[in-house]
Amino acid sequence: MHFPVMADEALSLLAIKPEGVYLDCTAGMGGHTGLIAQRLTTGLVIANDRDGESLDLARANTAQYADRIRYHQGKFSELRSTIQSEGFQRVDGLLADLGVSRYQLVEAPQRGFSFLTDGPLDMRMTQGTGMTAADLVNFTAEKAIADLIYQLGEERRARKIARAIVRARPIRSTSHLADVVLRAVPRTGRLHPATKTFMALRMAVNDEPGELDRLLDIGPELLNSGGRMVVISFMSSEDRKVKEKFRALGRDGRAEILTKHPLQPSEQETSQNPPSRSAKLRAVMMNGAS
Numbered sequence: 001m002h003f004p005v006m007a008d009e010a011l012s013l014l015a016i017k018p019e020g021v022y023l024d025c026t027a028g029m030g031g032h033t034g035l036i037a038q039r040l041t042t043g044l045v046i047a048n049d050r051d052g053e054s055l056d057l058a059r060a061n062t063a064q065y066a067d068r069i070r071y072h073q074g075k076f077s078e079l080r081s082t083i084q085s086e087g088f089q090r091v092d093g094l095l096a097d098l099g100v101s102r103y104q105l106v107e108a109p110q111r112g113f114s115f116l117t118d119g120p121l122d123m124r125m126t127q128g129t130g131m132t133a134a135d136l137v138n139f140t141a142e143k144a145i146a147d148l149i150y151q152l153g154e155e156r157r158a159r160k161i162a163r164a165i166v167r168a169r170p171i172r173s174t175s176h177l178a179d180v181v182l183r184a185v186p187r188t189g190r191l192h193p194a195t196k197t198f199m200a201l202r203m204a205v206n207d208e209p210g211e212l213d214r215l216l217d218i219g220p221e222l223l224n225s226g227g228r229m230v231v232i233s234f235m236s237s238e239d240r241k242v243k244e245k246f247r248a249l250g251r252d253g254r255a256e257i258l259t260k261h262p263l264q265p266s267e268q269e270t271s272q273n274p275p276s277r278s279a280k281l282r283a284v285m286m287n288g289a290s
């Protein structure tokens with residue numbers, strides 16, 4: 001079963017018009033895309049994802065609404081040309097549900113996102129291009145590894161972990177890396193000690209902070225007046241960026257903030273889908289052409 005995170009909240013804040021044009025920047029497994037498409041009549045939704053395999057999955061999962069969906073492979077930084085290639089300058093609503101999908105994390109061990117199953121240390125969302133996680137851990141200086149685990153993973157024990165990584169090189173697989181981290185730092189709370197390290201490496205490999213910056217810059221410019229932008233994030237560093245951008249849009253009179261405080265999933269949702277528990281959702285509505 002696939003539960004799109006905070007679907008009711010996202011859909012209601014997007015205020016879908018049956019004839020509107022929507023951009024799902026993170027189609028993933030097609031959960032939100034399908035729910036948007038379901039509400040359309042003459043409208044359409046552009047389902048975008050940088051991961052071609054995920055896009056295939058989204059296509060299969062939303063086949064019943066395929067006539068209202070345009071599937072597109074691309075990164076946030078390419079969104080302007082994505083909507084232009086579908087014949088639009090602006091859209092009525094834009095949704096971004098950040099991070100990785102359950103498919104990438106759990107169902108595709110060969111993609112190397114998870115420490116729970118063995119796989120190659122890859123972690124690239126756009127397959128086949130750019131640096132892999134193995135390149136990063138095996139060829140980066142210890143201090144740079146420590147900095148990225150500390151900054152992106154919000155991991156206090158980053159220096160110890162980086163030292164252990166460098167000593168254990170070459171690191172060949174996800175299980176090998178998880179084991180190195182586990183031996184370097186003791187298990188404290190509920191989280192596996194490698195959780196934050198894996199998250200940090202994934203964010204670095206995919207330049208997720210840079211991609212989010214570009215999404216927040218470009219997104220508002222792609223919206224019609226009255227158009228809505230909804231962002232769901234899972235890291236406090238990401239939510240902070242979204243909050244600051246939305247506040248700046250509000251201050252400049254370009255948008256109205258629709259969520260004074262971030263919305264979080266209901267207890268019912270977190271018990272049904274525990275990974276949703278760290279989700280924070282923020283939304284704005286554009287005031288005029290920007």
Ligand SMILES: C[S@@+](CC[C@H](N)C(=O)[O-])C[C@H]1O[C@@H](n2cnc3c(N)ncnc32)[C@H](O)[C@@H]1O
Binds near residue numbers: 029031076102
């Ligand atoms: C949490 S999942 C989305 C799940 C989706 N909302 C659903 O209901 O099935 C996030 C997706 O965003 C994609 N993604 C992450 N960063 C991206 C970027 N910079 N550009 C395009 N897609 C990105 C990932 O490949 C992943 O499939």
